[in-house]
Amino acid sequence: MRKTLAVCSVLLSLQLPVKFAIAQENEGVHQMSKDYQSPTDPLVIRKLDKWQDQKFGLFMHWGTYTIWNEVESWSICPVDWVVRKGPYSADYFGYKKAYENLQHSFNPVDFNPEKWAKAAKAAGMNYVVFTTKHHDGFCMFDTKQTDYKITSPNTPFSSNPRSNVAKEIFSAFRKDSFMIGAYFSKPDWHSEYFWWSYYPPKDENINYDLKKFPERWQKFNDYTYNQVEELMSDYGSIDILWLDGGWVRPDGKQSLDMKKIVGMARTHQPGLIVVDRTVPGEFENYTTPEQSIPDKPLPYPWETCMTMGDSWSYSSRDQYKPSLKLLTILVKIVSRGGNLLLNIGPSDKGDWAPEAYKRLADIGDWMKINGEGIHSSVPVAPYSDKNIYFTKAKNQPSVYAFFLSDSDTVKLPTEVAFPVQDVKKIKTVSLLGTKAKLKWTLNNGQLIIKVPKELQEKSGLKYIATFKINTEA
Template sequence: MKKLLTVIILLAGSRLHAQYQPPNDPLVIKKLAEWQDQKFGLFMHWGPYSQWGVAESWTICPDDWVVRTGPYAGNYFDYKKAYENLSTTFNPVAFDPGKWVKAAKAAGMRYVVFTTKHHDGFCMFDTKQTDYKITGTQSPFAGNPRSNISKTIFDAFRSAGFMTGAYFSKPDWHSENFWWSYFPPKDHNVNYSTAKYPDRWKQFQDFTYNQIEELMTGYGPVDILWLDGGWVRPSQKADDPFNMDINMPRIAAMARSHQPGLIVVDRTVPGEFENYTTPEQEVPEKPLPYPWETCMTMGNSWSYSKNDQYKSAHHLLELLVKIVSRGGNFLLNVGPDGNGDWDPVVYQRLQEIGAWMTINGECIYASRPVAPYSSDNLYYTRSKDSKHVFACWLSEKENVQLPATIQIRVSKTGKPKLVTVLGAPKQKIKWTYVNEVVTVQVPAAWQNNSGFKHSVVFKVTW
C-alpha cells in the first residue's frame, strides 16, 4: 500500500465501470457472492519494518517523495542495508493469532487478508524461493513453532469460520531479477530493460509463479489471492523496453487449479483478473455496479506506528454503514508491532464495534443496497429476499438522540406489515405509510436519552 499511487489508483478506478469484466467461472461467481455476504474483513500489514515503526517497504524505494529518518537516513545504500538487516532481529515472540481471531470475531469480522509478502520482498511464509523470509537462516524466529506466520494465521482464522485471503506483492525489491544489483534502482519499477534482458525477466516471472504456487498448495483452502503493485502489468505501449508483464493468465490458471473458485484481485489492473475492485482509503460517493471493497487503515498508517492516531469506533461504524449501503465490503487494516501484538487501542476499537454489530449485524451481513441508498442521515440496505428494508439512522455523536419523527423512504410497493428497531424489537413503534414513505413517531424517551450507541436501525418488514 502507498500514498504515491493514489492518483494512479483513482484514475484507474474512474475507468473500471467500463472495463470491469465479471467472472464466467461458476465456482468463482459462487465464491464472489459468498465473499460479498461477509461485508467486514480484517487486513494486516506486518513485517520486519514494524520494529522501526516505519512505512511498510516504501522507505527503501528511491522515489523522490520518500522521507527517511533515523541514523541511516543520510545515505540510501546504508539505509537499505540497515533495513534489510531488520530480518536478523525480527523476533515477534508475542505473536498469538488466537488472540487476534477472538478480537476480530467479536468485532463481527468474517474474513482476513494477510500480507504474505510486501514490496520489500521479505516473506512471512516458508517459501523455498529465497532465504529472505521469516523462516530463513538469519531469522531469530525461525525455530519458533509458529514461525511459518502466514500458515499459522490462515489456519487460526479459518478454524474460526473466516474466509482467508493472501496479500502478495507482484514487485519484489529484494529480488535480483526485479532490482538487479548491476544497476541502481531508480524508482518503484524494474530497474533494467526487460526487452534487453528477457531471460532475467522470465526468471522473475517464474519466481513469482513459484511463490504463489507455494501459497496455493501448502496453506490450506485460500479464498482470495489479493495482488498488490498494480504498476507491474502489461505495458500499453508497443515495444516498451520496460514492459512488466507478469503473465497473469498463467498465474491465475495455476492458482485456480489448486484452489477452485479462487477470487483473484489483481488490483488496479482492469480486466478478467480483477474480480473485485479495491478503493483505497476512500468510500465511493454512490453505489458501484460491480463487486468492490474499501481497504482502509484503522489509524493513519498501514503498518505499525508507535504514535499512530486511530479512528474512533463511531467513525469506523459510520464508514462501515456507508460502505455497505453502497454495496461494498469494508477491509479494515491494523498493523502488528515488532513484538507481534496490536496496540491496545485496536482491541478497544474492535470491542466497541462488536457491541454495535451484535445488535445491528442483520442490516450488514448478506445485505444488498437499495434505493434511495441514503436520505439525510439515513442509510439503507435490504435483505437478500427483499422482505426487509433496514434504515440506519447515523448519529453525529456516540450517544444517540433521535428527532420526534423520522421519514424512511422505501422503493418497495405496498404497505409494510411491521416496523421495529434492532435491539428493541418489543418496543411498539407508531408509524404511517404514504406514497412509499414510512413516517416513524419516535417515542419521547428516545428523543432525549435513547440508550443507543452510534446509530439506530429501523427494520421495515413486508
Template sequence: MRKSFGVLPLLVACMLMGKDVSAQQNEGVHEMSKDYQAPKDPLVIRKLSKWQDQRFGLFMHWGTYTLWEEVESWSICPVDWVVRKGPYSEDYNVYRAAYENLQHDFNPVDFNPEKWEKAAKAAGMKYVVFTTKHHDGFCMFDTKETDYKITSTNTPFSKNPRSNVTKEIFDAFRKDSFMIGAYFSKPDWHSQDYWWKYYPPADEHANYDVKKFPERWKRFNDYTYRQIEELMTGYGPIDILWLDGGWVRTNSKRNEILDMKGIVNMARTHQPGLIVVDRTVPGEFENYTTPEQSIPDKPLPYPWETCMTMGNSWTHTSRDEFKSSRTLVETLIKIVSRGGNLLLGVGPSAKGDWAPDVYKRMEDMGKWMDINGEGIHGSRPVAPYSEKNIYFTQSKDQHSLYAFYTSETDEVKLPAEVTFSVQDVKKVNKVTLLGSKAKLQWTLKDGQLTIRVPKNIQEKNGLKYSAAFKINV
C-alpha cells in the first residue's frame, strides 16, 4: 500500500521553501558562454532570424514541486545553498521520498492553456518555452520511458482528457502562430542511470564514476535520446529545443557527456531548422545564449535572450512579489535596444492557473505594446543604443528609428524638448509620438535631434511607462 504524504497545509508549505529569495536569485544568474559559434544550416539561420523578430516570449516552469510552492527541483539536490524546512527536512532520504511522492497528489484541475495563450498574445508575446522535464525528472509529457510523469496512473490528473499538458500547451499556442519551445533538462535526478540508488547523491552531477560504469551512462544517453525523439515526433512543429543543465557537456571533467551531435541530427531530421539552445555550453549547439535574471550592459555580437522571472521565483508561490508593470516594460525596452529577446518567466500553480497579478501585468504590458509594439517586434539595435533614460531601436528596413523615453512614474510626463543623438542620419522626414495625434516639430543639427513637445501633451498625453518617438528617415 502506498503511503500518502498528501498536500501540506499552507503554513507548512510556506516553511518548505527550499531557499530564500536572495539565494534563489544568486543561484539563478548563469554565466553566459563567451565563444559563440554561428550556425551554418540555412534553415536554422532563417528560423533564428525569425525568432529574433519575436523579441518577447513566455517561459513556464511547472511540475509537482508547485504543491509545496518549492523552488523547482533544487530542494532534492544536496548542495550547500539549499535550505530545507518542514516536517521532512531532518532526513534527506525521507524528504526526497516525500518529494517524489508528490506525483500521487498532482491534480491541476484548473488547467486551461487557451486562457494562458490569450493573455500572452494580448501582452505582445510571440513565442513560448515550456518545461517538459526539469532536473527532478518528472515529465510533463506522455513519455514511454518512465512512469514518473503526469500521464501516469500514479498521477490523479492522468484521468483528465488533457493530461498530456505539453501537447495541450503547444497546440493551444501554435494555433495563434506562436513559435514553440521545448525546455528539457539533460540531467535527470530521478533516473537510476543518473542518480543511482547504490550511492547517495553529493551534488547535481551523476553520483557514480561514469568511467567505471560506462554501460550505465550509455543507458542514460539512450534514455535522453529517446525522450527528446518523443518530443520531436509527437508534439507537432517545434521551433526551439531549450536544453538546461550545462554541467552535462561535451567537455565535462566528470565525463558526463551526451551524444549531442547524434541528438541534434535526429531532432533536426524530424524538425528541420530547429533552433538548439544547449545553454552555457559554447559550440555549434548553442544557437543563442541565455543570460539568466540579468541584462548585458551593451549589445552582444550574436543572438541572445534574457530569461527572467516576472516575480522572484520561477515557481508559482503565494509569497511571490511581482515586478511592477513599468519595470517590466522598461526591462523589455532595455533588452531589445541591446539586440536581445526577453523570455519572461511565470509559474502556474498546483491547481493549474497563474496568479491574478500575472494576468494584470500581462494586461498592462499588452496595452503598452498595442501602442508601441512596432518599435519592439521585428526591430534591430541601433547606435548609440541608449542615452540617459532614452533607448533606441530601428526597423529592419532601417527607414524608421524609435526612441523610447522611459518614465520614472507610471504616467509619462514629457519635457518641452527631448534631445538625443542620431548617428548617420542626414535628414529626418517625419517625427511622431506613438499613441498621439499631436504634430511635432524638430531640429536636426550636428547629429543631435531636438523634438519640441506641445504643452498640451507634456503631462496629459495618456501614455504610461514609456513614450516612443518614431523618426522616419
C-alpha cells in the first residue's frame, strides 16, 4: 500500500522522536487498470459472483512497523518522496537495520482474532483480507523460506501458542462464515533475491541487472512460488489471493511466472479469486481503486480499499472517519456496484483502537435496519440523484433509495422525490426502521413520498434513511 495523502507525517519513537514524511505519491503505482479480462474458469466465476454479494469486507495491515507507529514498509524504501528525520536519518543502512531489528521486540500479547471477527460480523462485514507479508518482507505466517517471520525464535511472540497469526486469523474468521483473503506482497525488500545486499537499493524495484543475474531472479520466483504454496496448502480454505506491488509486472524489468504461481494456487484452492492489482489481464479478477470511489458504475467487478482512519497501519494519533462518513462511503460504493474493503490496523500489542470498535458498532446498528439494501444488491439507474443513492435487490423486485443525511440524526423533509426508471407499478413504499404508513404518488417516472409530520420531527433514524420500494416483477 501507498500512503494516498499528498503530504502526511507519522511520529515514530526510535530512541528520539523521528518523523517520516511522504512528500508526494509515486505516480501510477496504484492506478486502477483500464482493461479488464473476464475469467473463464466456471469455479472462479461462481466465487467472484459470491464475493460481489458480500459488499463489505475487513482489511488489516499489521507488522513490526506498528512498534514505531510507522507507515507500513515504505520508510526503508530509498525513493525521493520519502523523508526521514531523527537519529538514523543520516544513515540509511543504520535505519534499515534498526527497522529490521524490530522483529526482536514484536510481541502482540493482546492478540485475539475472535474479538475482531465478532466485531466485524456485527458490523455487516462478510470477508477479510489480511497482510500475510508486506513489502518489507516480514512474514506474519510460519513460512519455511525465511527466518524473518513472526514465528521465528528471534521474535518474542514465537513462544505464544497462537504465534502463527495468519492461520489464527483465517481460522477465527472462517468460523464466522467469512470469505478469506490472503494479502501477499510480490516485492520483498528483505530477500537477497530482490534487494541483493551486494548493491544498495535505488527504489522499490530489484537493485541488480536482471540480464546479468537471471539466476538470482529465478531464485526469487522460486521463493515467491514456495511462499504462496505454503499459504494455499497449509492455511485452510482461501477464497482470495490479493497480490500487491504492481510494479512487479510483465511490462517492467521484473516479472513473476504468474501462470505457474496461479496454476499451483488453484490446484490447492479451486475457484480462487486472484487479484494481481493494477496489472491488467487474466490474473486481475477484480480491480482495486485505492482510497477513492469511482464516479459511476464500472462494467466489471471492483472493490475500493480504504482506511478507517488516515493510515493503513496503526498509529496512536490516527484520526478515524466519523461513522456517518463511513456509511456514506459504503452506500456510494455499493450503489455503483462495488465492494468496500475497510482497513483497520492492529497495534503492536495486538488490538484495535477503541475508536475502531465504536465505529464498527455504529455501522452494525445501522446495518441491522438497512443492510438488506446493501448485501446481495446490484446497481440500478439512475444510481444517484442529489443526496439519494439507489440499489436493487439481486433476486427480488425491490429498489432501495438511501437518503443521505448531513448529520448523525436524520432529518426528513415534508416530501422526498426522486426518479425511478423502468418501473411500471409500485406495490408498497416503506421507510426501514419505522412502522409508518407512507403516502406516495408515481407520475412520469417521478416518485413523490409524503413524510408524516412525526417522522419529520423525530424519525429515530441515524446517519442514512432507507426507503424500500416494492415494485411489480
